[in-house]
Amino acid sequence: xxxxxxxxxxxxxxxxxxxxxxxxxxxxxxxxxxxxxxxxxxxxxxxxxxxxxxxxxxxxxxxxxxxxxxxxxxxxxxxxxxxxxxxxxxxxxxxxxxxxxxxxxxxxxxxxxxxxxxxxxxxxxxxxxxxxxxxxxxxxxxxxxx
Amino acid sequence: xxxxxxxxxxxxxxxxxxxxxxxxxxxxxxxxxxxxxxxxxxxxxxxxxxxxxxxxxxxxxxxxxxxxxxxxxxxxxxxxxxxxxxxxxxxxxxxxxxxxxxxxxxxxxxxxxxxxxxxxxxxxxxxxxxxxxxxxxxxxxxxxxxxxxxxxxxxxxxxxxxxxxxxxxxxxxxxxxxxxxxxxxxxxxxxxxxxxxxxxxxxxxxxxxxxxxxxxxxxxxxxxxxxxxxxxxxxxxxxxxxxxxxxxxxxxxxxxxxxxxxxxxxxxxx
Amino acid sequence: xxxxxxxxxxxxxxxxxxxxxxxxxxxxxxxxxxxxxxxxxxxxxxxxxxxxxxxxxxxxxxxxxxxxxxxxxxxxxxxxxxxxxxxxxxxxxxxxxxxxxxxxxxxxxxxxxxxxxxxxxxxxxxxxxxxxxxxxxxxxxxxxxxxxxxxxxxxxxxxxxxxxxxxxxxxxxxxxxxxxxxxxxxxxxxxxxxxxxxxxxxxxxxxxxxxxxxxxxxxxxxxxxxxxxxxxxxxxxxxxxxxxxxxxxxxxxxxxxxxxxxxxxxxxxxxxxxxxxxxxxxxxxxxxxxxxxxxxxxxxxxxxxxxxxxxxxxxxxxxxxxxxxxxxxxxxxxxxxxxxxxxxxxxxxxxxxxxxxxxxxxxxxxxxxxxxxxxxxxxxxxxxxxxxxxxxxxxxxxxxxxxxxxxxxxxxxxxxxxxxxxxxxxx
Numbered sequence: 001x002x003x004x005x006x007x008x009x010x011x012x013x014x015x016x017x018x019x020x021x022x023x024x025x026x027x028x029x030x031x032x033x034x035x036x037x038x039x040x041x042x043x044x045x046x047x048x049x050x051x052x053x054x055x056x057x058x059x060x061x062x063x064x065x066x067x068x069x070x071x072x073x074x075x076x077x078x079x080x081x082x083x084x085x086x087x088x089x090x091x092x093x094x095x096x097x098x099x100x101x102x103x104x105x106x107x108x109x110x111x112x113x114x115x116x117x118x119x120x121x122x123x124x125x126x127x128x129x130x131x132x133x134x135x136x137x138x139x140x141x142x143x144x145x146x
Numbered sequence: 147x148x149x150x151x152x153x154x155x156x157x158x159x160x161x162x163x164x165x166x167x168x169x170x171x172x173x174x175x176x177x178x179x180x181x182x183x184x185x186x187x188x189x190x191x192x193x194x195x196x197x198x199x200x201x202x203x204x205x206x207x208x209x210x211x212x213x214x215x216x217x218x219x220x221x222x223x224x225x226x227x228x229x230x231x232x233x234x235x236x237x238x239x240x241x242x243x244x245x246x247x248x249x250x251x252x253x254x255x256x257x258x259x260x261x262x263x264x265x266x267x268x269x270x271x272x273x274x275x276x277x278x279x280x281x282x283x284x285x286x287x288x289x290x291x292x293x294x295x296x297x298x299x300x301x302x303x304x305x306x307x308x309x310x311x312x313x314x315x316x317x318x319x320x321x322x323x324x325x326x327x328x329x330x331x332x333x334x335x336x337x338x339x340x341x342x343x344x345x346x347x348x349x350x351x352x353x354x355x356x357x358x359x360x361x362x363x364x365x366x367x368x369x370x371x372x373x374x375x376x377x378x379x380x381x382x383x384x385x386x387x388x389x390x391x392x393x394x395x396x397x398x399x400x401x402x403x404x405x406x407x408x409x410x411x412x413x414x415x416x
Numbered sequence: 417x418x419x420x421x422x423x424x425x426x427x428x429x430x431x432x433x434x435x436x437x438x439x440x441x442x443x444x445x446x447x448x449x450x451x452x453x454x455x456x457x458x459x460x461x462x463x464x465x466x467x468x469x470x471x472x473x474x475x476x477x478x479x480x481x482x483x484x485x486x487x488x489x490x491x492x493x494x495x496x497x498x499x500x501x502x503x504x505x506x507x508x509x510x511x512x513x514x515x516x517x518x519x520x521x522x523x524x525x526x527x528x529x530x531x532x533x534x535x536x537x538x539x540x541x542x543x544x545x546x547x548x549x550x551x552x553x554x555x556x557x558x559x560x561x562x563x564x565x566x567x568x569x570x571x572x573x574x575x576x577x578x579x580x581x582x583x584x585x586x587x588x589x590x591x592x593x594x595x596x597x598x599x600x601x602x603x604x605x606x607x608x609x610x611x612x613x614x615x616x617x618x619x620x621x622x623x624x625x626x627x628x629x630x631x632x633x634x635x636x637x638x639x640x641x642x643x644x645x646x647x648x649x650x651x652x653x654x655x656x657x658x659x660x661x662x663x664x665x666x667x668x669x670x671x672x673x674x675x676x677x678x679x680x681x682x683x684x685x686x687x688x689x690x691x692x693x694x695x696x697x698x699x700x701x702x703x704x705x706x707x708x709x710x711x712x713x714x715x716x717x718x719x720x721x722x723x724x725x726x727x728x729x730x731x732x733x734x735x736x737x738x739x740x741x742x743x744x745x746x747x748x749x750x751x752x753x754x755x756x757x758x759x760x761x762x763x764x765x766x767x768x769x770x771x772x773x774x775x776x777x778x779x780x781x782x783x784x785x786x787x788x789x790x791x792x793x794x795x796x797x798x799x800x801x802x803x804x805x806x807x808x809x810x811x812x813x814x815x816x817x818x819x820x821x822x823x824x825x826x827x828x829x830x831x832x833x834x835x836x837x838x839x840x841x842x843x
Contacts, residue, residue, distance in 0.1 A: 002586055004551060004576045008544070011574075015539070019518070026519045028318070034195070036522055037305035041315035045350040046190055051222045052364065054357045077366040081214055085221060108212045108366060113270030114238045114280035115210050119367075230445040237438075257438035257776055285440075294618060300528035301516040320516060321509015323449045324527050330618035332440030332773055336449060341509030399694075400617055416774050 052080050053090040061093070065140055072141045082139065105133045193354040198309040199375040200348055202362070203387050204284050206410040208369035211236055211282035213263035215361035215370065220264065222349060222360035229261045231335050233346040234286035234361055236263030239414060240270055243278040252278055255414050283408075283415050284369065286361070287312055287333045287346040288396060291403035295325035295334060295345075304343065310375075310405065311348045319343055330397050331404075348372075437777025448769040448781050451789035453503035456797050458609045459638070459761045460500045462631065463801075465606035466639010467493040468542065468598060473669065475545075475595040481665040488650065489643050490546055491812060495805035497538055503797055504530070506788055526612045537605045541598040547572070548591040550812065552820045555579050561817070568811065584820075606635040613764060620695045620775075621702075621768040626684045633677035638757035640670045644750040646805070648743070654815065660739055667746050671727035674753065678720050681760075695775040702771040702778045703763075710759045711767075719756010723749040 001009070033039035058079040059066055069075055080086050082104055088095045111121040128136070138144050219225060219234045242253035256272065263282075270280075293312055296304050303319040306312055314325075319342035326334040326343055337344045349359035357363070362372040373384030387393075391409035397416060398404075408415075435444060471489035473479045505511050521528035555577050558570040607628040614627030644666050651658050688696055703711055726749045730737060737745075771778045784790040 002583065003578050004548075004574075004583065004587065005590075007574045007576055023519050026515065028520075031302070031520060034308055035305055036302040036520075038302075038315055038318055041305075041313060041318065042195060042307055042350075044315070044317065045311075045313050045347055046193065046354040048351045050349075050352045050355065050357055050360075052218065052352075052357075052360050054352075054363055074366075076368045078363050080218075081364045081366045107214065107266050108210055110266075111269060112211065112238075112267045113272060113274070113277065114240055114267070114282055116207055116281065118207075119210050230442060232441045235441050255776075257774070259438070259441050262441040294616075298525045298527065298615070300522055300525040300530070301513075302520050302522045303516075318513070318516065319510070320513040322504075322507075322527060323509075324525070324612075326442075326449055327622075327768075328616050328618055330773055332442045335442040335445075336509060416776070 051085055051087060053085075053087045055079060057090040058086060060090075068140050072143045074140065074142050100139075102133050105137075105139070190354045195307055195309040197376060198353075200310045200353060201289065201373060201375055201384055201405055201407075202286070202348065202359070203371045203384060203393070203407040204409070205369050205371065205387065205391070206281055206283055206408055206412075208367045209236070209282040209284055210367055210369075211238055211263060211267050212366060213266045214364045214366065215284065216262050216264040218360040218364040219346075222352070223347070225344070226338060231337070231344075232262040233333075233344070234262075234284065235259055236267075237283045237285060237415075238263070238267050238270075238280070239283060239412065240272055240280040241278045241412075241414060242272065242276050252414075257414075279412075281410075281412065283411070284361075285331065285333070285396075286406070287348075288331050288402065288404035288406045289348075291405060292401060294328040294330065294400075294402055298324045298328045300324065304345075307350075311350055311353075312345070313347055313350065314343050314345055316340055316342045316344075330400050330402060434781070435772070435777050435779045437772070438774055439772035439777040439779055440774055443772050443779065446781070447789065448766060448779075450765055450769060451507070452783060452791065452794040453507040453789055453797070455758075455762050455765045456794055457500065457503040458606075458631065458765070459758055460496050460503070460797075460801065461609050462606055462635030462638050462757065462761070463642050464493045464497045464500060464537075464639070465602040465632070465635040466637065466641075467496065467643055468602045468639070469636050470640050470643045470666075470669075471545075472595045472599050472602075475592055476599065479665060481659075481661050484659045484662045485643055485647050485666070487549070487813060488646055488809075489639075490542070490549070491808045492642060492646055492805060493639075494542055494546065495808055496801040497534075497542060498804055499797065499801045501530075501534060502800070506793070506797075526608060526615055529608060533605055533608055537601050541594060541601045545591050545594045545598060547574075548587040548594065551576065551587055552579050552584050553817070556820065557817050565811070602635075603632055607632050613768065616768075618773055619768045620693055621699055621771070622764070624684065626680065626687075627764075630677070630681055630684060633673065633680055634757050634760055637670065637673045637677050637753055640666060640673060641750040641753040641757070644670065644746055645754065648747050648750075650809065650813075658743065660742070663743070663746055664734060667727055667730060667742075667749070670749065670753070671724070671731055674720070674724055674727065678724065681720075695771075698771050698775050698778065699767075702767065706770040706778060706780065707763050707767055710762050714759030715756050715763055718752050719759055723752050723756070 028038045028040070030039040031037065034042070055078050062079070069077070082100055083097045086097060089097050106124065108119065109121055111123050115121050133139075136145070213236055216232065216235055219232075220227070223233060225231055225233055237257055237259045240256040242256070244250040244253045253276075256270075258267075260267065267282075270277075289310060289312055293306060296306055296312060299305075300322060301318060301320055303315045304313065304325050305315070316337075321336065321341045321343070323336055323343070326336060329345075334343050334345045336342070349357070349361075352359055352363075358372055359370075362370045368383075371383045371387045373379075373382055375384065378385050387409065388407065393407035393409050394411040395404040395407060396411075434446060467489045470482070471486055471493065474482045474486040474489075505514055508514060517528055518531040521531060523529075551573065554569050554573045556579070558566055558573055561569055610628030610631030613622040613631075614624050617623040644663070647663070647666070648658065688699070726745050730742060730745055734742075766781075769779070769781075785792055787793070
């Protein structure tokens with residue numbers, strides 16, 4: 001073999017071998033277990049603690065409210081939709097949940113031009129404004145009058 | 147090609163390289179071990195991704211545009227604040243009546259999504275009598291069967307998990323942004339803190355614990371329907387939804403085969 | 417529900433609308449995802465491919481008139497190729513993880529192929545061709561040059577000192593074979609860059625089968641223009657006479673490449689407009705409003721029409737135009753084309769990010785001076801290849817060193833009497 005070709009073949013082999021070695025050593029351990037990715041990434045994605053506690057956690061203590069809620073129009077609404085993140089309260093009942101103001105009601109019930117026809121909406125300036133919403137409406141039983 | 151003067155020197159270089167890589171590998175194994183401990187202590191046990199196929203669907207008629215889902219998503223997943231980072235968002239479509247005598251089926255189409263709908267939607271300036279129809283459309287990752295984002299990832303940092311979620315591996319992503327360009331639905335963004343691509347995970351840490359995704363949990367009208375296609379429960383909402391409605395996907399002509407289905411979608415929604 | 421809470425990022429919420437119409441919220445950021453650096457990347461890669469094609473005109477297609485610029489073209493290609501990965505690297509969110517592209521290349525991703533195409537082109541094509549062409553010279557230069565330069569030349573011989581007639585003949589044959597492999601490789605190198613954009617079906621501005629072809633053609637145009645530019649500047653710096661025949665032939669190739677390039681790009685636009693592809697109205701609006709200066713002025717007028725007229729006129733009137741005038745026209749056209757092709761890269765990369773994928777709105781961005789994606793960084797990256805090229809020319813096109821008499825043809829090629837004489841060094 002001519003000397004210049006021999007040198008190049010050697011060099012090429014060295015490059016290819018070091019690539020194979022580098023690839024062997026640097027590929028993450030769990031890569032390719034499920035597919036072309038690190039399988040550990042699945043476990044990592046599942047690791048963080050949930051923030052919202054979920055309806056089930058609320059029902060452990062507040063089944064009575066749930067029963068009332070299911071009778072009315074608000075039956076599809078989750079507790080944390082209005083009351084906010086409840087994880088700390090679920091773990092320790094002494095931690096109180098935040099108060100809900102009128103803005104909580106208006107978020108769904110104020111007319112903004114695109115709400116579907118089935119939801120009851122108000123135009124704030126045309127609506128009776130003598131009191132807070134809860135003065136006339138019962139959030140857990142919207143069909144009833146206090 | 148330029149280096150290495152003699153064969154002996156070349157061998158020495160190769161030896162050095164090997165030694166370096168060996169020490170690197172040792173460090174890698176050690177790190178892997180640390181991670182494994184973390185995973186086994188904190189992640190939910192006994193979850194087998196092959197036993198599930200998750201799916202989320204939308205009933206456009208039920209969405210009232212309260213934006214609670216957007217807010218819940220940001221809180222649950224610590225999504226960066228700011229109006230350009232969303233894993234899910236709501237769009238408001240207001241389609242005006244056509245000009246009288248114009249012979250058109252519809253007039254101007256106004257679309258907006260202020261802060262992704264996170265703070266709700268302000269009253270529209272369009273007078274009610276000019277509106278032909280109006281509705282809200284929730285958006286999130288379309289969970290494509292032939293996902294263009296995972297196709298273009300150069301390193302395998304984003305992938306279709308066996309349970310149907312499309313995930314990003316934040317510890318492996320190089321932050322090239324190719325997947326963000328490839329997503330036709332604008333569902334991905336580059337996290338300014340971690341400098342990697344980010345997207346909806348279907349709240350992977352919640353669904354693996356038997357909880358619903360935060361947006362589904364919080365949606366007051368059940369406009370978001372979530373379920374497991376492999377294990378339908380009694381009166382499964384997903385099965386009922388697919389049976390009851392004629393469903394449509396976003397941008398079907400792109401051949402991405404989205405699994406996320408919409409009922410009552412309008413042609414103006416892209 | 418208060419939700420600001422834990423993740424307090426210092427994001428300044430801008431109230432000024434940066435867009436017209438509707439754009440997806442994730443698209444409404446203040447900076448384009450792919451900025452100035454990604455404009456530079458295809459520009460530099462294109463110059464590499466074009467300069468290499470220019471060199472293969474000599475070796476493969478035996479265009480003898482271009483011999484004076486053979487080595488210069490190859491060194492130009494090398495200098496720019498060495499800089500090609502830098503903009504990509506700097507724009508990554510995690511440059512320290514870039515090695516993963518080589519370790520776990522995802523084969524369905526056009527970007528994953530970059531590492532291999534690049535390595536192949538650098539190691540198996542460009543460096544090899546240069547090495548075989550220079551080997552004989554390295555042995556001689558290592559013998560006669562003292563000091564560190566001698567050591568460099570000696571290292572580049574890789575310890576092979578055989579300069580017998582048989583060995584040199586083999587060198588030339590190898591160089592010729594590599595050059596033949598190199599042409600498709602150069603097309604691959606830049607065609608794949610076009611494919612990175614052309615394969616994104618989500619974006620109607622990019623997703624286009626013609627994209628790789630347009631990239632290859634504009635690469636040839638810009639590469640030849642760069643060689644004209646470098647050759648004229650180098651001769652001017654060294655106060656050497658320009659080889660007018662060489663310049664005329666380069667001008668001719670430049671003209672024809674530009675004609676084909678302009679025709680294909682026009683076809684692209686006509687096809688888009690006539691078939692009224694989805695979103696054409698928003699793309700047209702975007703091109704008119706956001707890309708007016710770079711598209712209509714930069715790419716079309718400065719980069720295409722004016723050089724076409726200038727070079728076209730010279731093709732017709734060549735012998736009747738005085739030499740000085742011809743030189744000026746070639747130089748002007750080369751510079752204009754280099755600007756025009758840069759504008760074309762800008763239009764492709766930025767154009768695809770000036771309109772929303774909802775096809776309902778257009779964005780506007782402001783390019784900053786500082787920062788990784790700013791003007792300043794871009795200018796440095798554009799200047800860097802010229803710095804490297806200067807070093808390469810000092811080392812490998814030195815006027816003080818004698819050049820061997822071999823010609824860059826396979827030994828079977830019929831030798832012209834004029835070509836067998838030792839080439840003047842440095843030109």
